[in-house]
Amino acid sequence: MEIGGDTTITTLLTQKQKLLTEAISETKEKLKSLDDQAAESNAALVKIGEAGETLESVDDSISGVVTKLLGVTTAVVALGTAAVTTTADFETAMSKVKSLISSSSTDLEGYMLSFNFNKNKKIGLKKLVLGDRILIEAVI
Numbered sequence: 481m482e483i484g485g486d487t488t489i490t491t492l493l494t495q496k497q498k499l500l501t502e503a504i505s506e507t508k509e510k511l512k513s514l515d516d517q518a519a520e521s522n523a524a525l526v527k528i529g530e531a532g533e534t535l536e537s538v539d540d541s542i543s544g545v546v547t548k549l550l551g552v553t554t555a556v557v558a559l560g561t562a563a564v565t566t567t568a569d570f571e572t573a574m575s576k577v578k579s580l581i582s583s584s585s586t587d588l589e590g591y592m593l594s595f596n597f598n599k600n601k602k603i604g605l606k607k608l609v610l611g612d613r614i615l616i617e618a619v620i
Contacts, residue, residue, distance in 0.1 A: 576618070 601619045608615040 603619050606617040606619075608617065
């Protein structure tokens with residue numbers, strides 16, 4: 481067998497080289513496709529990460545609003561409780577004032593009432609004479 485004279489071997493080698501070149505080309509295309517898919521996946525993951533950060537920020541904002549609303553709700557409940565308590569205390573105090581003014585009458589006509597919500601005053605009665613008028617201070 482001569483190297484230059486055998487066309488069968490040369491033809492086989494040429495065919496093998498052509499098949500290997502095609503296989504290499506196909507492999508390069510597949511690798512390029514995989515690289516493109518990897519880049520798309522990375523971009524999608526970045527967007528998912530950004531969306532996650534946005535959702536976390538929204539969650540933090542909502543949590544802050546809920547916390548503030550709970551504080552406001554607590555204050556409103558406390559204010560309502562104070563209003564009910566103050567009303568009850570006022571009614572009790574008025575009953576005591578009426579009984580102090582006149583045990584036989586519940587009419588307060590001719591009397592001046594003044595309200596002072598100073599908790600530092602001493603509880604009790606004080607009678608002050610101002611000219612021809614008498615001022616009775618009842619601290620309840």
